[in-house]
Amino acid sequence: RLNAISAVNKTTSTSKPLNFLEEKPTDLFGCNVFNDKVMQEHLPKPVYKSLKRTMENGEQMDPSIADAVASAMKEWALSRGATHYTHVFYPLTGLTAEKHDSFLEPDGRGGAIAQFSGSTLIQGEPDASSFPNGGLRTTFEARGYTAWDITNPAYLLENDNGVFLCIPTAFVSWTGEALDKKTPLLRSNxxxxxxxxxxxxxxxxxxxxxxxxxxxxxxxxxxxxxxxxxxxxxxxxxxxxxxxxxxxxxxxxxxxxxxxxxxxxxxxxxxxxxxxxxxxxxxxxxxxxxxxxxxxxxxxxxxxxxxxxxxxxxxxxxxxxxxxxxxxxxxxxxxxxxxxxxxxxxxxxxxxxxxxxxxxxxxxxxxxxxxxxxxxxxxxxxxxxxxxxxxxxxxxxxxxxxxxxxxxxxxxxxxxxxxxxxxxxxxxxxxxxxxxxxxxxxxxxxxxxxxxxxxxxxxxxxxxxxxxxxxxxxxxxxxxxxxxxxxxxxxxxxxxxxxxxxxxxxxxxxxxxxxxxxxxxxxxxxxxxxxxxxxxxxxxxxxxxxxxxxxxxxxxxxxxxxxxxxxxxxxxxxxxxxxxxSKRELDSRTSIFFEQYVNAIQTEVGLAIKISRTSILPAAVRYQTELARNCLNMKELGLGCVQGPLTTLTENLNGLESAANELETMLTQKHSDEQEHAQFLCNKVLPVMTELREYADRLEEIVADDLWPLPTYQEMLFIK
Ligand code: ADP
Ligand code: MG
Missing domain, CATH: 3.30.590.10 (Glutamine synthetase/guanido kinase, catalytic domain)
Incomplete structure (x- = not known):
């Protein structure tokens, strides 16, 4: 912890200030987006018009234009240094998911060509088995499709590792059921x-x-x-x-x-x-x-x-x-x-x-x-x-x-x-x-x-x-x-x-x-x-x-x-x-959300037990030993010792240990279903977690500062 504090002081950081004189807003804004201006420049007129109708009026997309759009996107992306394309989607974890594919494909003659067809633009097939589906898709039919969301523009993501063409997509199961956040949003629109x-x-x-x-x-x-x-x-x-x-x-x-x-x-x-x-x-x-x-x-x-x-x-x-x-x-x-x-x-x-x-x-x-x-x-x-x-x-x-x-x-x-x-x-x-x-x-x-x-x-x-x-x-x-x-x-x-x-x-x-x-x-x-x-x-x-x-x-x-x-x-x-x-989609969502709750709380409980046992308890015991030794020494010299801190410390240490043990036992309990499990964690387990925390926080206020292992609130919040 003390090393962390001194390391903060060594951090230096400068950025190039933003200056609209040097970086013209019009050049900067949307420069990595396959936006209207880029589309107009890169697409044949009829293709552009057809695409716009779909984007603006929600009309069905004419599948015959996909190849032309894909090819224009590819040229634009390659000209900007892109190496990969990725269908970006929003699974029910609430996070953003990507699967990268290279533009490069062997041409069968020992060389390679840059490939990106209409069908790869429209549809992707990420290995969907690792995303939550709440029973909508058993793992043996782990197929999920990403489908191009034509209403949102593609864009280039630049980072230290290169440039990628990102295509916003909806993520659905092979039966067409929504596995993501975007699909039902589009339906509600x-x-x-x-x-x-x-x-x-x-x-x-x-x-x-x-x-x-x-x-x-x-x-x-x-x-x-x-x-x-x-x-x-x-x-x-x-x-x-x-x-x-x-x-x-x-x-x-x-x-x-x-x-x-x-x-x-x-x-x-x-x-x-x-x-x-x-x-x-x-x-x-x-x-x-x-x-x-x-x-x-x-x-x-x-x-x-x-x-x-x-x-x-x-x-x-x-x-x-x-x-x-x-x-x-x-x-x-x-x-x-x-x-x-x-x-x-x-x-x-x-x-x-x-x-x-x-x-x-x-x-x-x-x-x-x-x-x-x-x-x-x-x-x-x-x-x-x-x-x-x-x-x-x-x-x-x-x-x-x-x-x-x-x-x-x-x-x-x-x-x-x-x-x-x-x-x-x-x-x-x-x-x-x-x-x-x-x-x-x-x-x-x-x-x-x-x-x-x-x-x-x-x-x-x-x-x-x-x-x-x-x-x-x-x-x-x-x-x-x-x-x-x-x-x-x-x-x-x-x-x-x-x-x-x-x-x-x-x-x-x-x-x-x-x-x-x-x-x-x-x-x-x-x-x-x-x-x-x-x-x-x-x-x-x-x-x-x-x-x-x-x-x-x-x-x-x-x-x-x-x-x-x-x-x-x-x-x-x-x-x-x-x-x-649909009913099936709602069942799946409810079950996923309960599962996420259970996972989140279980992770926290596991962590709380571990941190209290391997970080907080050792620090408190060290200090306890120091105090106890001091007391013995003082008595040997025929002097009284300050007992107060030792007593409070010992009480809270014991409390901490028994709360951690209680939590550990609670985690082994079996449950009939996710919902009942969630209720148990919420009503029975969280109160004990709070108790555990109270012991730990009191210890933080007693234990010698140089022994305390975790950065404190004031350090994290006020040192910049
Ligand atoms: P405040 O902190 O006072 O709530 P902010 O300016 O931080 O206000 O944020 C207001 C947000 O509301 C901005 O994102 C703004 O663009 C958005 N907003 C303004 N008008 C509308 C509107 N008609 N519909 C939806 N969002 C709007
Ligand atoms: Mg507001």
């Missing part, structure tokens, strides 16, 4: 397009482009010096510290949040941004976060499929660049107990170039009515499907965050801000929906008062906040893929939009209602039934948990409690009716 278009047509719109759903992802992370990182097996194996006493100085003084960015970190950030610009990721903001050693990066919002790929790239670039600067980038939701955790705020909206965001109030009464209707749809969606939405962010690491008085609570509610809440209240109460009485807002006739932009900033305690022209889902964990949350938001919103369109058709065509009156009536009905989900108060307060229960809102605190909602009869029906996930 289709559902949003279909249902939103249907409603917009009923509202009188004609001739508009494909409806998209957008994601703007704020990514939080920690940076720790690598010398400390490798001295903490818990950090590099479990992603978080399993031990560590509270530092003398915490985050109370907020001096980090408002402080300047440390030099090494700034150099790192600049290089991250340069790498991401090249990949066409529109990074926009960088800043310190609340906790010492914590930072945030956020790109501009994009189409959700692209934003998802880009978020995965951001996470890998952060990690790899951190290494170059002698640091480790921690994505875990709670690397340090008692210190703020990291989340991923998912800014969510739907719309397109014709409409902008459909969650934007707009200026005319017509736009306002439409806005209120889409807002009402979101309110209904979150109220009806709170537990399902909660399940999308359930994982072992995020359990440390949700509900821990710094991240949103595990109760799914919506923050609307006072003004918008008042407007819905008025509509709710208005008994005469077309009332012309003064002061009553007439939907579709009056204009809304201007709503404050980013009203959400004033309430950081809500898991789902309206922020002026979008909703911000703040419960996603920093290590998670956004795809899970995004596809559930899409599906539950599509369901509400479908409901609204049906109701609108009934009122207008069945009962001859005027459009405006029908819209008002539907908003009114929705608010009357679903306003229990609206909450503008302090989500951290204990009163809210009580109040939420009265309102019938679920409070699912842990993963084993939250996951089952993903696979209820109701959820299956919902996902199947919009073609997002």
């Amino acid at each position: 289709q559902a949003i397009h279909t249902q939103t278009s249907r409603l917009l047509k009923l509202l009188g719109h004609k001739n508009f482009g494909r409806i998209q759903n957008f994601a703007g992802v704020e990514q939080e992370y920690f940076l720790v010096d690598r010398n400390f990182y490798f001295a903490r097996p818990d950090l590099y194996l479990a992603g978080r510290t399993l031990f560590g006493a509270k530092p003398a100085k915490g985050q109370e003084q907020d001096d980090h949040y408002f402080g300047t960015i440390p030099k090494r970190v700034l150099a790192f950030m600049i290089e991250v941004e340069r790498d991401l610009y090249k990949l066409g990721v529109p990074v926009k903001t960088r800043h310190n976060e609340v906790a010492p050693g914590q930072y945030e990066i956020a790109p501009m919002f994009e189409d959700s499929n692209l934003a998802n790929d880009h978020n995965q790239m951001i996470m890998s670039v952060l990690k790899s660049v951190a290494k170059r600067y002698g640091m480790a980038c921690l994505m875990h939701e709670k690397p340090f107990a008692g210190i703020n955790g990291s989340g991923k705020h998912l800014n969510y909206s739907i719309g397109n170039g014709d409409f902008g965001s459909l969650f934007d109030p707009g200026e005319t009464p017509h736009e306002n009515a439409q806005f209120l209707l889409f807002c009402a749809a979101m309110i209904r969606a979150v109220h009806k499907n709170g537990p399902l939405l909660r399940s999308s962010v359930a994982c072992a690491s995020n359990d440390h965050r949700l509900g821990a008085n710094e991240a949103p609570p595990a109760i799914m509610s919506i923050f609307l801000g006072q003004q918008l809440t008042d407007i819905f209240e008025q509509i709710k109460k208005g008994d005469e929906v077309t009332s012309k009485a003064k002061g009553i807002l007439r939907v579709g006739v009056d204009t809304l008062p201007p709503l404050p932009m980013d009203a959400g900033d004033r309430n950081r305690t809500s898991p789902f906040a309206f922020t002026g022209n979008r909703f911000e889902f703040r419960a996603v964990g920093s290590s998670q893929s956004i795809a899970g949350a995004q596809l559930i938001l899409n599906t539950i919103l599509a369901d509400s939009l479908d409901y609204i369109s049906n109701r609108l058709e009934n009122l207008m065509y069945g009962e001859n209602w005027e459009l405006n009156d029908a819209v008002t009536k539907i908003i009114q009905e929705i608010i009357q039934e679903h306003d229990a989900v609206i909450f503008n108060g302090d989500g951290y307060s204990s009163e809210w948990a009580v109040e939420a229960e009265k309102r019938g809102l679920a409070n699912l605190r842990t993963t084993p409690e939250a996951l089952p909602a993903l696979n209820t009869d109701e959820s299956v029906k919902l996902f199947e009716s919009f073609g997002v996930l």
Whole structure:
């Protein structure tokens, strides 16, 4: 540990500062992407046009153009120094997977040629047996296919080992079932397009482009010096510290949040941004976060499929660049107990170039009515499907965050801000929906008062906040893929939009209602039934948990409690009716997520036992021996000795040992299935882990500093 501290001081790091005079933004941004400009230059016109139609309107791809596209991609990649191509996909581990193949193929005459055909572009066959499939594919049929996701551009990944052409793909089993995060996201995009278009047509719109759903992802992370990182097996194996006493100085003084960015970190950030610009990721903001050693990066919002790929790239670039600067980038939701955790705020909206965001109030009464209707749809969606939405962010690491008085609570509610809440209240109460009485807002006739932009900033305690022209889902964990949350938001919103369109058709065509009156009536009905989900108060307060229960809102605190909602009869029906996930796919996903929970906790428990026995206990015993010897010596000299520390030390040492033994016994217990196993770990094992930690952390406060083996919180958080 002491060596690690002195090694930190020797770290030097400089980067070439980014300078838009020398590196022109237009040359830099997207220079490694097979983007529109490159395609136009390299593709025959008809091929280019056909490809664009598929990319922009989601039309079926014409298979006959694949060879031409592949050949253009190959030429471009080779001209930029690429040696390999890889289908990039997103298995259910939440990570990014790649399989590299060389462009080089023997020509049969002793030489070699560069090969890359249309069929290798469209489809790949990685050895899929090592990726989780939850029963969808037994190992003897270990075939899984990667299929080119034509809507996202291919790109070149450059690193110290060379240049690779990366092709974004979906990953499916040989029976066509989704084995990844992207496939159902793409299906849910289709559902949003279909249902939103249907409603917009009923509202009188004609001739508009494909409806998209957008994601703007704020990514939080920690940076720790690598010398400390490798001295903490818990950090590099479990992603978080399993031990560590509270530092003398915490985050109370907020001096980090408002402080300047440390030099090494700034150099790192600049290089991250340069790498991401090249990949066409529109990074926009960088800043310190609340906790010492914590930072945030956020790109501009994009189409959700692209934003998802880009978020995965951001996470890998952060990690790899951190290494170059002698640091480790921690994505875990709670690397340090008692210190703020990291989340991923998912800014969510739907719309397109014709409409902008459909969650934007707009200026005319017509736009306002439409806005209120889409807002009402979101309110209904979150109220009806709170537990399902909660399940999308359930994982072992995020359990440390949700509900821990710094991240949103595990109760799914919506923050609307006072003004918008008042407007819905008025509509709710208005008994005469077309009332012309003064002061009553007439939907579709009056204009809304201007709503404050980013009203959400004033309430950081809500898991789902309206922020002026979008909703911000703040419960996603920093290590998670956004795809899970995004596809559930899409599906539950599509369901509400479908409901609204049906109701609108009934009122207008069945009962001859005027459009405006029908819209008002539907908003009114929705608010009357679903306003229990609206909450503008302090989500951290204990009163809210009580109040939420009265309102019938679920409070699912842990993963084993939250996951089952993903696979209820109701959820299956919902996902199947919009073609997002089938029963078999949901079974497989639920089982994988439980398995991941079990694996994560088991790894942690195993590590905790090992570290306490092989690092903490020996240090404590050494100190105990020193104290005991000192006591004996003092007695021999006829002097009294200070017994206090020896007694406290011995008590905690004994406690540590017996907690470790208890954990070890618990790990040998047999279980009927994954779900029961997860519950056992959560309810029985985790409390003993906490106990073990308490003994260890007390020991850290007693044992002589020069004997303590693990880098401490203050060292990891404050030494840069
Ligand atoms: P804050 O920290 O105040 O929440 P940031 O600027 O850090 O704000 O992040 C806001 C994110 O929301 C950015 O990624 C931004 O591009 C995104 N965003 C803005 N408008 C929309 C929208 N209509 N739909 C989705 N995301 C949006
Ligand atoms: Mg935000």
